[in-house]
Amino acid sequence: MRKSDKYGMMPVQPYLILGTDQYQTIVEQGDGISHFYHFVLEEKPQNEMTAVPDGSVDLLFGIGENDIRTFIGGTVLSAKRWEFEEGRKYFGVCFQPGGCHLPAALSIGDLVNNDLEIDGNLFGTNLLEKLAEAKDLESRSTIFLQEYRRARTEQFPNHIGTLEQYMRMRIYEEKGNISIKALAEETGYSECYIRRIFRQAHGISPKNFERFVRFQNVLHIMNHASNRLHLDELAQECGYFDEPHMMKDFKSFAGVTPQSYNKMIEGTKLRAAGTDAVSQAI
CATH class of the missing domain: 2.60.120 (Jelly Rolls)
Structure with missing residues (x-):
């Protein structure tokens, strides 16, 4: 990432x-x-x-x-x-x-x-x-x-902005796989409160945001892969429970399967060379 x-x-x-x-x-x-x-x-x-x-x-x-x-x-x-x-x-x-x-x-x-x-x-x-x-x-x-x-004007009081930033960065660090319970324990706020603060800043729940983070990670890896990717390893690298879990989200979010997307970007300006990929073929 x-x-x-x-x-x-x-x-x-x-x-x-x-x-x-x-x-x-x-x-x-x-x-x-x-x-x-x-x-x-x-x-x-x-x-x-x-x-x-x-x-x-x-x-x-x-x-x-x-x-x-x-x-x-x-x-x-x-x-x-x-x-x-x-x-x-x-x-x-x-x-x-x-x-x-x-x-x-x-x-x-x-x-x-x-x-x-x-x-x-x-x-x-x-x-x-x-x-x-x-x-x-x-x-x-x-x-x-x-x-x-x-x-521009400041959108949130300082303590709210700091809490939102902490939650967002922890979600990034954990590749979209940290529970609300864990965030509540780390911050000392209730689960209800941190959900409300996150939605106030993003308009979506932390759970949905985590799904988007995992999906964007998949896109970044696929876009910069110099070799073909093995889907089960890609799913593990990007924080999914398993390959079907990744496939379901990817189809919903990209409108195509990972295999179709990979073919779509082959030889285009999206496909950057020189980045190590997971390995083997889709």
Whole structure:
């Protein structure tokens, strides 16, 4: 799993990378942001664009010739169709799970499994005009950071933020396999209280978040595997009880089986060379 000082993984949306043109990213790892990204949709993709669960909030600016449309969405709960307009340039901000400071008009519960069209200037004064004038991903990322830092407010009291961060990092450390009972014993809070605090920050339960962490771990290993993978070893590496357990979640979250996904990414920009894999063939 890719790690930073405060956040435990870099969320990945594989179908976005595979199905769009000129896809680029800048890794941020600060201010609760995972990465910025840019892409264009020159024509309708051959396959349906699909969002997968990642526990994150995405803020997306669709820059057209005459306007900018702004959408914000939380994590999906299973593989879900993701629609974009052809001919627009898109600038996106992917926040780390629990990292997005929302304007007062929005709540995390409204965003889960949903995409809302909003006024992009909620995230900064004259932000849309400034983004429209910028020419590339780097300059748009700089502009967003400047305006977001001015506009954001602290979302939670300090003790709540510290508790949420501790729970999230323990979930990452245990690869999505730590019980609520264990978290309650470690923190000294009741199970009911820590569930409530976690949902307040993420809009989903700790149990669902753990499932998404395991799934994202599978994606990262498959995307960076230089050799073919043995499914039972992959399941064990990513914290699943057994191979059928992993297969069930993967099909629900990715919309395809691990075997089909592996074939889909073979020879694409998603498949990075040089990373040791589990071994043998799917």
